[in-house]
Amino acid sequence: MKMKMESIKPALTLDARGDMCPMPVMKTNKAIQQVEVGQILEVLATDPASKPDLEAWSKMTGHKIIAFQEEDTSPKVYKFYIQRTK
Amino acid sequence: MSEGKSRLLIVASRGTADGLYPALILATTAVSQGKEAYIYFTFGGMKLLTKQMAETIKPSVDLGLSKEELEQLLAKGGMPSLVDMLKMAKESGVKIYACSPTMNLFGLKQDDLVDVVDEVIGASAFLQMASDPKTLAIFI
Structure with a gap:
């Protein structure tokens, strides 16, 4: 079940716009460790494979x-x- | 190798940019997904582990781009050079193996290799790793 975007407050934003595969995933994997468990990481990407x-x-x-x-x-x-779960 | 985790084991056998980038991309992504990843560099792939050769690696004719063109396009996409990508892979936890028969073939010594190499192994050690049921082994 997806939530409405407007109601979510990310703790951190990762701007991976312009980056090609595999950079968005690698950067996301690093950035998720920088937020607390339960907090939200926002990721912006332009790579068509990012989804x-x-x-x-x-x-x-x-x-x-x-x-x-x-x-x-x-x-x-x-x-x-993206919510950090562990 | 630790128990429990699934593993990706890649044989990087080509000494061209388009032969080596996919190996590095898949291995670093595997680590991001929580897998263990290993790259076994052999034959042409060993160029990337050899100090004197790493910077000279070009794309294959098949790719249809010059070294400069490819480097420009990759830089635009935020992609590091092959040498930096190898360092990044190592830092992220990818294990780097060098092939001992190839070293014999090209007269390479341990001192000729870049310092990211975890171990020098041969066919038998590779096959033992590849035969583990939790390991996916692919050839690039």
Whole structure:
């Protein structure tokens, strides 16, 4: 069940716009350790593979994508809210 | 190797940029996903572990880009150089293995190798690692 983005307050924002695979996942994996368990990390990416790749990373690591949004810009910006679970 | 975790074991056998980047990308991503990752560099792939050769690695003809063109495109995408990517992989926990037969072939000594190498191994050690049921072994 995804939450509404507006109601979420991220503890940290990772700007991975312009980065290509595998940088968004690697940076997310590092950044998630910088927030407390339960807190939210915001990730901004333009890599078109960032959604399937971060979803796979979330499945493998257990950290939870609680909201996702595609922004209608050029290039498209993908925005993720990820909760650290452990 | 520790018990329990699943592992990715990659054989990097090509000495070109487009042969080596995929190995490094997959290994570092595997570590991000909580797996253990190992790269076994052999034949051409050993260039990246050799001090005198690491900086000279070019893309293959097949890729259709010059070294400069590829470097520019990668830099635009926030991607490190091969040498930096290798260091990053090592720092993130990827284990780096050098191939002993290749060292014989090219007359390389331990001193000729970059300092990220964890161990020099041969075919038997590789096959033993690859035969573990929790290990996925792939050839690039």
